[in-house]
Amino acid sequence: MSDDATAPTATVRDDDTTPTDAGDADDAVLALSGVDSGYGEVQVLDDLTLHLDPGEIVCLVGPNGAGKSTVLKTAFGMLTPWTGSVEYHGRDIGGMAPEEIVREGIGYVPQTDNVFGSLTIEENLRMGGVARDGGLDEVIETLYDRFPIIDEKRGAKARTLSGGQRQVLAFARALVMEPDVLLIDEPSAGLAPNTADDVFADVQEVNDMDTAILMVEQNVTKGLGISDRGYVLDQGTVRFEGTPEALLNDEEVSQLYLGG
Amino acid sequence: MTVLGYLANGLVFSSIIVLGSIGLSLVYSIADFANFAHGDTMTIGAYSALVTFGAVGGLGGAVLGLPYGFFLALIVGIAVAAVVAVGTEKLIYEPLDIDSIGLLITSIGIAFIYRAVIQIRFGADFTRFGVEPLRPIEWLIPYGIRVTRHDVAIVASAAVLVVGLHVLLQYTDLGRKMRAMADNPDLARVSGIRTKRVKLWTWVIGAGLAGAGGVFLGLFNQLSPRMGFNLLLVIFAAVILGGIGSVYGAMAGGFLIGMINQLTPLLSRLGEVLPLVPDGFGIPIGIEYANAIAFVIMVAVLLVRPNGIAGEGAT
Numbered sequence: 175m176s177d178d179a180t181a182p183t184a185t186v187r188d189d190d191t192t193p194t195d196a197g198d199a200d201d202a203v204l205a206l207s208g209v210d211s212g213y214g215e216v217q218v219l220d221d222l223t224l225h226l227d228p229g230e231i232v233c234l235v236g237p238n239g240a241g242k243s244t245v246l247k248t249a250f251g252m253l254t255p256w257t258g259s260v261e262y263h264g265r266d267i268g269g270m271a272p273e274e275i276v277r278e279g280i281g282y283v284p285q286t287d288n289v290f291g292s293l294t295i296e297e298n299l300r301m302g303g304v305a306r307d308g309g310l311d312e313v314i315e316t317l318y319d320r321f322p323i324i325d326e327k328r329g330a331k332a333r334t335l336s337g338g339q340r341q342v343l344a345f346a347r348a349l350v351m352e353p354d355v356l357l358i359d360e361p362s363a364g365l366a367p368n369t370a371d372d373v374f375a376d377v378q379e380v381n382d383m384d385t386a387i388l389m390v391e392q393n394v395t396k397g398l399g400i401s402d403r404g405y406v407l408d409q410g411t412v413r414f415e416g417t418p419e420a421l422l423n424d425e426e427v428s429q430l431y432l433g434g
Numbered sequence: 435m436t437v438l439g440y441l442a443n444g445l446v447f448s449s450i451i452v453l454g455s456i457g458l459s460l461v462y463s464i465a466d467f468a469n470f471a472h473g474d475t476m477t478i479g480a481y482s483a484l485v486t487f488g489a490v491g492g493l494g495g496a497v498l499g500l501p502y503g504f505f506l507a508l509i510v511g512i513a514v515a516a517v518v519a520v521g522t523e524k525l526i527y528e529p530l531d532i533d534s535i536g537l538l539i540t541s542i543g544i545a546f547i548y549r550a551v552i553q554i555r556f557g558a559d560f561t562r563f564g565v566e567p568l569r570p571i572e573w574l575i576p577y578g579i580r581v582t583r584h585d586v587a588i589v590a591s592a593a594v595l596v597v598g599l600h601v602l603l604q605y606t607d608l609g610r611k612m613r614a615m616a617d618n619p620d621l622a623r624v625s626g627i628r629t630k631r632v633k634l635w636t637w638v639i640g641a642g643l644a645g646a647g648g649v650f651l652g653l654f655n656q657l658s659p660r661m662g663f664n665l666l667l668v669i670f671a672a673v674i675l676g677g678i679g680s681v682y683g684a685m686a687g688g689f690l691i692g693m694i695n696q697l698t699p700l701l702s703r704l705g706e707v708l709p710l711v712p713d714g715f716g717i718p719i720g721i722e723y724a725n726a727i728a729f730v731i732m733v734a735v736l737l738v739r740p741n742g743i744a745g746e747g748a749t
Contacts, residue, residue: 250624276626284624290617293610301614304607305626347625 184406184416184424202261203228203386204249204280204355209258209268211248218244220410221258226355231377231387233397233418236407236431242390243285245407246357249388250282251275262355277305281348285359285390288344291333295324298332298343302350310350317346320379338369345376349385356380358389362396374400398422406431436578437707440697446585446654448692449592453647454669455688456599456681457640463616463679464636466534470541471522472644473666474548475515477659479645480652481552483511487563498590499568499583507563508591508649515645516638518548523637545663553659560656588650595646596685599639603681608635616679668695668725671732677742686743691728698724 202225212218218241226232234242247253249260251272260268262278272282290298299317303310318325321342327335332343341361348356361377362370370393378400381387391397398404398418406414406427414427421427458472469475484507492501522544527537570580603609611632615622623629648662655661668691676687698721700707705715719727736742 252620252624272623273626273628276624282624284621287618287621290614290621292617293613297610297614300607300610301622301625301627304611351626 184414184420184427186414186426187412201228202226203263204388205259205261206245206249206255207259207261209248209260210256211244211253211258212256213244213253217256218410219248219255222407222411223258224405224412224415226386226388228354228386229381229384230403231381231389231401233401233404234388234390234407235394235397235404235421236413240407241410242407243359244410246282246359246388246390250280250357273305276351276353279351279353280355280357281351281353281385282357283344283348283359283361285363289332289335289340289347292331294329294331295335295343296328298347299350302347305351313350313352317349321346321376336369337365338372341365341369341373342376345380349380349383354385356385356387358387360390360392362391362393370396395422435580435699437700439578439580440700441693442574442579442581442585444693444696446581446588447696448689449589450647450651450654451665451669451672451692451695452596452685452688453592453643453650454665455672455676455684455691456596457642457644457647458669459673459676459679459681459684460612460636460640462673463681464612465523465633466619467527467537467541468534468670468678470538470666471545471548472541472640473662473664473669474545474552475519475641475644475662476648476651476665477552477657477662478518478548479511479515479648480657480661481556482514482645483507483649484556484561484563484652484657486510487565498587500565500587504563504565508646511649512642512645515648516642519637519641519644520634523634545666549659549663556659558659560658562656563653565653584653588654591646592650595643599643599681602639608632612636668728671725671728675732675735675742677744680742680744683742683744690743691732694728694731695724698727701727 205225207223209219209222210217222241222245224245234245236242244253248255251267251270251274254269258268259266262280267275267278270278290301293301296314299314300310303313306313318328323339324343324346327339332340335343358377361373365373374396377387377389389397389401398421401418404416404418404421405412406421408431413431414421414424416424454472454476458469461467461469461472487504487507490503490506493503493506495502497505526544527540530536530540532540565584568582568584570582571586574581603613611622611627612635614625614627615629615632619629651661651665669688672687672691673684674687675691676683676685698719701719702716704717705711705713
C-alpha cells in the first residue's frame with residue numbers, strides 16, 4: 175500500500191498544469207504519459223497521463239465513454255498509442271502485441287468473453303500459461319488451492335460456470351503467468367451484489383500477492399473502496415485524481431461524475 | 435445393388451468428403467476464412483501423388499492392393515497441398531489484409547490459378563493412378579456389397595487421419611491452442627498465444643487433410659483438373675450442415691452428405707427397400723441429382739437447427 179496522496183481534496187487536472195504526482199511516475203511499474211489513442215479514426219484518449227506504483231490498486235472511474243477500458247486496451251497493446259508513451263518498468267511497450275506484453279509480466283482480464291467457454295477449466299488455465307518457461311503444473315495447483323471454487327470443476331467446460339465462478343477463472347487464467355501488473359476491466363459487471371463482493375475480495379487477495387492492479391469499475395463506491403488511489407476520467411483524459419476518500423468526498427467529483 | 439451395397443459405397447465416399455470438410459471448417463474457425471480454393475487444394479494433392487507415384491513406382495510390397503509407392507505418393511500429396519496452401523497464405527492472403535468477404539473472392543481467383551496450372555501441365559482429360567484395378571472382395575459379394583480392397587484402404591486411412599486429428603486437438607498443446615483460437619481469438623492473444631503461428635499450423639493440417647482427400651478421390655473415381663472444384667459445393671454443404679467452424683460437426687456433416695450422395699439411387703427403388711411401401715413405388719431421381727438432394731437435406735436440417743448439427747462454436 176502506498177500512502178502518498180494525502181491531500182484532503184481531490185487534485186484537479188487542468189490541461190496546462192503538469193500532473194502533481196509526476197515524481198512518483200519514476201518508480202511506477204506502469205506509466206502512461208501524454209497518450210492519445212482510439213479505434214480506427216475515432217480518438218478516445220486525449221493526452222492521458224497516469225501511473226501505477228508497485229503493489230497498488232488503482233481504480234479508474236468516470237462516465238460511460240470516458241475511455242476507461244480504452245486505457246487498459248492501450249496499455250495492453252490491443253490498441254497502439256497514437257502519441258505518448260506506455261512504459262512498463264521504465265521501458266516503452268507502446269504498440270507491442272498483447273501476446274508479447276503478456277511475456278513481459280502484465281496480465282489482462284477483459285470485461286466480457288474472458289474465458290474459453292468450450293475449453294475445460296484446466297485447459298483455460300493451461301492456455302493462460304502458454305508463455306511460461308516451466309513450472310506450469312505447480313502454479314496451476316497453487317491457483318486451485320487459492321480458488322477452491324474452480325478446483326472442484328477442473329474437468330468441466332468453462333461455459334457451465336456461473337458468472338462469479340467465470341470471473342474467478344478469468345482472474346486465475348491471467349495469474350498463471352504470475353504478472354506483477356494486472357489490468358482488470360469491470361470485474362463486477364453483470365454480477366449479483368453478493369457475488370460482486372466476493373470478486374472484490376478476490377481482487378484484494380490477488381493484490382496481496384504483490385500484484386499491482388489497474389482496474390476499471392462502474393461500481394464507484396466499491397471499486398474505490400478497495401483501492402489505494404483513483405483517477406476520474408472524462409472525455410479521454412484524467413480530470414481528478416487522489417485517494418478514494420478524497421475523491422468520494424469531493425463535491426465537484428461526486429456531482430459531476432459519481433452520480434451525486 | 436442392395437441397401438448394404440449402397441451404404442458401403444456411401445462409407446467410402448463419406449471418408450473423402452470428411453477429409454475435405456475438416457480442413458474447410460478448421461480454416462474457417464481459426465483463420466475466419468471461407469476458402470473457395472479448398473477443393474482445388476484437393477486436386478493439387480491428387481496430382482502431386484500422381485506424379486510421385488509415376489516416378490517411384492511400386493517399391494516392392496503392397497498393402498490392401500496398394501503398392502508401398504502409393505502410400506509414399508499419398509504423403510507427398512499431403513505435403514505438397516500443405517506447402518502450397520501455406521505459401522498462398524503467406525504470399526497472398528496475409529499481405530492482402532482484407533476482410534473475410536475479400537478473402538473469399540480472392541480465394542475463388544486462387545482456385546482458378548491452381549486449376550489452370552494443373553490443366554496446363556496435365557491437360558483437361560481424366561486420368562488414373564497407375565495401380566492395378568481390383569475385383570470386388572469375393573466374400574462380400576453375396577451380401578450385395580461390391581467394394582475393393584482399395585476402398586477399404588480409403589476408409590481405413592481416413593479413419594486413421596480423423597482419429598489422429600482428434601488426438602491432436604484434444605491432447606496436444608497445439609490442439610488446445612487451436613481450440614482456444616476458434617473459441618475466442620482475442621482472449622487467445624491476451625493469454626499469450628502467438629496466433630499467427632497457430633494459424634499457419636491450421637493451414638498445414640487443413641490443406642494436408644484436403645490433399646489426402648484428393649488422393650483418395652482420385653483412387654475412388656479418377657483424376658481431372660476439375661475434380662476438387664466439383665466437390666467443393668458438396669463439401670460446403672457438409673460443413674454448413676455440421677455447423678460451420680466446428681471440426682466434429684464437419685466430420686458428422688461430411689459423413690451424412692457422403693452417405694446421402696451415394697444412397698440417392700435408392701430413391702427410385704423405395705418400394706423394394708422399405709417394408710410398408712408398395713413394391714413398384716419410387717421417386718425417379720438418379721445419381722446425377724445427388725448434389726441437389728444433399729443441399730435439400732442441408733436446408734431441411736438448417737430449418738430445424740439453424741447453427742447446424744454441432745451448434746455454434748463447439749470445436
